[in-house]
Amino acid sequence: MFQSYTIKDIAKALNLSTSTVSRALNGSHEIGAETKKLVLEYAEKINYRPNPIALSLKEQKSHSIGVVVCEVANNYFSQAINGIESIAYNSGYHVIITQTHESAERELANVQHLLSRQVDGLLVSLSAQTVNTSIYEELHSKGFPIVFFDRIAHNIQTHRIVLDNFVAAFEATESLINSGFTRIAHLTSTSNLLISQERFKGFMAALQKHGLNFPPAYFRQCNHGGMLMTEVETVVKELMELPVPPDAILSTNDRLTTHCISILKGSGYKIPEDVALIGFTNSDVAESFDPPLTVVRQPAFQMGQMATELLIKTIESKQRVENYTTEVLAAELICRESSQCISPIN
Amino acid sequence: MFQSYTIKDIAKALNLSTSTVSRALNGSHEIGAETKKLVLEYAEKINYRPNPIALSLKEQKSHSIGVVVCEVANNYFSQAINGIESIAYNSGYHVIITQTHESAERELANVQHLLSRQVDGLLVSLSAQTVNTSIYEELHSKGFPIVFFDRIAHNIQTHRIVLDNFVAAFEATESLINSGFTRIAHLTSTSNLLISQERFKGFMAALQKHGLNFPPAYFRQCNHGGMLMTEVETVVKELMELPVPPDAILSTNDRLTTHCISILKGSGYKIPEDVALIGFTNSDVAESFDPPLTVVRQPAFQMGQMATELLIKTIESKQRVENYTTEVLAAELICRESSQCISPIN
DNA sequence: TTGAAAGCGCTAACAG
DNA sequence: CTGTTAGCGCTTTCAA
Numbered sequence: 001m002f003q004s005y006t007i008k009d010i011a012k013a014l015n016l017s018t019s020t021v022s023r024a025l026n027g028s029h030e031i032g033a034e035t036k037k038l039v040l041e042y043a044e045k046i047n048y049r050p051n052p053i054a055l056s057l058k059e060q061k062s063h064s065i066g067v068v069v070c071e072v073a074n075n076y077f078s079q080a081i082n083g084i085e086s087i088a089y090n091s092g093y094h095v096i097i098t099q100t101h102e103s104a105e106r107e108l109a110n111v112q113h114l115l116s117r118q119v120d121g122l123l124v125s126l127s128a129q130t131v132n133t134s135i136y137e138e139l140h141s142k143g144f145p146i147v148f149f150d151r152i153a154h155n156i157q158t159h160r161i162v163l164d165n166f167v168a169a170f171e172a173t174e175s176l177i178n179s180g181f182t183r184i185a186h187l188t189s190t191s192n193l194l195i196s197q198e199r200f201k202g203f204m205a206a207l208q209k210h211g212l213n214f215p216p217a218y219f220r221q222c223n224h225g226g227m228l229m230t231e232v233e234t235v236v237k238e239l240m241e242l243p244v245p246p247d248a249i250l251s252t253n254d255r256l257t258t259h260c261i262s263i264l265k266g267s268g269y270k271i272p273e274d275v276a277l278i279g280f281t282n283s284d285v286a287e288s289f290d291p292p293l294t295v296v297r298q299p300a301f302q303m304g305q306m307a308t309e310l311l312i313k314t315i316e317s318k319q320r321v322e323n324y325t326t327e328v329l330a331a332e333l334i335c336r337e338s339s340q341c342i343s344p345i346n
Numbered sequence: 347m348f349q350s351y352t353i354k355d356i357a358k359a360l361n362l363s364t365s366t367v368s369r370a371l372n373g374s375h376e377i378g379a380e381t382k383k384l385v386l387e388y389a390e391k392i393n394y395r396p397n398p399i400a401l402s403l404k405e406q407k408s409h410s411i412g413v414v415v416c417e418v419a420n421n422y423f424s425q426a427i428n429g430i431e432s433i434a435y436n437s438g439y440h441v442i443i444t445q446t447h448e449s450a451e452r453e454l455a456n457v458q459h460l461l462s463r464q465v466d467g468l469l470v471s472l473s474a475q476t477v478n479t480s481i482y483e484e485l486h487s488k489g490f491p492i493v494f495f496d497r498i499a500h501n502i503q504t505h506r507i508v509l510d511n512f513v514a515a516f517e518a519t520e521s522l523i524n525s526g527f528t529r530i531a532h533l534t535s536t537s538n539l540l541i542s543q544e545r546f547k548g549f550m551a552a553l554q555k556h557g558l559n560f561p562p563a564y565f566r567q568c569n570h571g572g573m574l575m576t577e578v579e580t581v582v583k584e585l586m587e588l589p590v591p592p593d594a595i596l597s598t599n600d601r602l603t604t605h606c607i608s609i610l611k612g613s614g615y616k617i618p619e620d621v622a623l624i625g626f627t628n629s630d631v632a633e634s635f636d637p638p639l640t641v642v643r644q645p646a647f648q649m650g651q652m653a654t655e656l657l658i659k660t661i662e663s664k665q666r667v668e669n670y671t672t673e674v675l676a677a678e679l680i681c682r683e684s685s686q687c688i689s690p691i692n
Numbered sequence: 693t694t695g696a697a698a699g700c701g702c703t704a705a706c707a708g
Numbered sequence: 709c710t711g712t713t714a715g716c717g718c719t720t721t722c723a724a
Contacts, residue, residue: 006701017711022703032709049462053402054701057716062399072427073630078419085418085445094442094463099431116395117440262634283631284419288608290636352717363695368719378693400717403700695724700717707712 083304
């Protein structure tokens, strides 16, 4: 089925040995200029393409990298994948994407699948339900290249690309405070995720700086990271039906944010009059929302690119990489009406 | 790096030949029950996994399928990819995704890349700029498995999964007409795409049925399929500055739709008072838009699944497939305020 | 029922 | 500078 030429075909046609052809093709120096030219021209003529599978078998590497994310259909991740691919393809790697759907179980299955596919490295963003990261620890300790991005494992010392979650949440919260909101609720995913913890810390720091009170009831988690609409609905409604409901909400992930606005409106709350909203999301259409949504936007594309660059560098480094970097990127706070921003950046 | 066991290890440990082990593992009949059990148990114990690369080399197939779409960060495609993966993984294939960014050139490069990666088949949705489909013709004529979905090549007889674009556009248009709109503009991508042509036909049929006039100036194309915000902006503004501007717009793809609403609002037009809008889009948040957007939504996930099922069936069929099917799926019209729907389905 | 050996496409050590 | 050969992990004749 759709056969292509092999090195053997060239050898036969040119009356050479396969090794000579191989050398010519690989620009070896121990080869006659004549022969080399001959081979190269012929290869060009028949449009020879080396068989990557044979190469993989030989080199013991697949030239592919595995990606573990919760969902492709998530603005942040689809943009990140865009960045991942842009680098990977230029470096001759291909990308195998797997989705956890926020399940730890599926995450493990995906990693195992990717390993059995002999990926040369892993780009991972943990699922919201993942608590046990021993598979990564084990792999990492064996020297297998892994780069975490966004949702990193705090206990594994490898390359990481993260948002400055603390500052992002701090600034978003402070912007709410500056707009006059004082009863700010915090809507988040599971606290398994380090990003959730950091965002919460940044949030609290802003409240503290401004001497604001934070009733425990204003802290609400969705264990499915927003994948379950009903879960978000319960949480948001309970929040708004509190004796003293919040006058603003900071929502810390994509799904949560989009569900939150839809639920609030569906329940008849006016935004920002009844309750203001700032959300972490990479949606391209937040501007078209009713009201236009103030968002914390991550440099997803760039994060994907950086993660991939680091991963490929690790894969290709001859000696084992020992000094790992943690790149911290800044989020962008885009002020719009949903939070009555004082000084609209955008 | 991260070595796993091979058949040879098992053979050595059990004092058997590799071929015996191979047979045991593959449940061959020409093998002693004792030996078989021994091998199986040992393989289980050491958690043996066959090397898929070696298998690929042997079988001359990679167990991977190539996907060609314009963008991952597009609601329709990210949902379709979701469907693709769900089937592919269950069938032991992995998925390599490539993006054309609506460029014919990149599309060709991607296809070639995928072929050099020895994918066993291709799942493709043409780029908006693709006119020359000879690469697919050639592959198809050689018996290489290809399934088109959504944006199909009209001249290539293979499996296809498409929306009933005519009916979808017809119904959307008729819904506008029923709401009292009479000057309806048609905003579309390049006419290279068959889906664009079909959608336009459906649109025209509805106008005709109701005896409405269609001035040529109401037909506007964006050659970059909505990838260029500026292009959409020019087009939309020109449309609205016509001596007799349209009172409604039907937008026929995802990007176009989301840009359109943002541009209209940015230019101060009220929707639907100044101009109504119905758009093809698979956005999950159309409901949260201002105003809530009436959309034509495609069964993206399902289309991805069906396409993948057909592709895998084609790949695995012993004899060459000759009778190709074209599956036609219905879109869902979700009525909301942007078009003042008479009978809201949703 | 089992083993030996060839071969998938390619590279690389070793000879010459 | 070029050819021979072995080997990557696995399947599959062919012999035994």
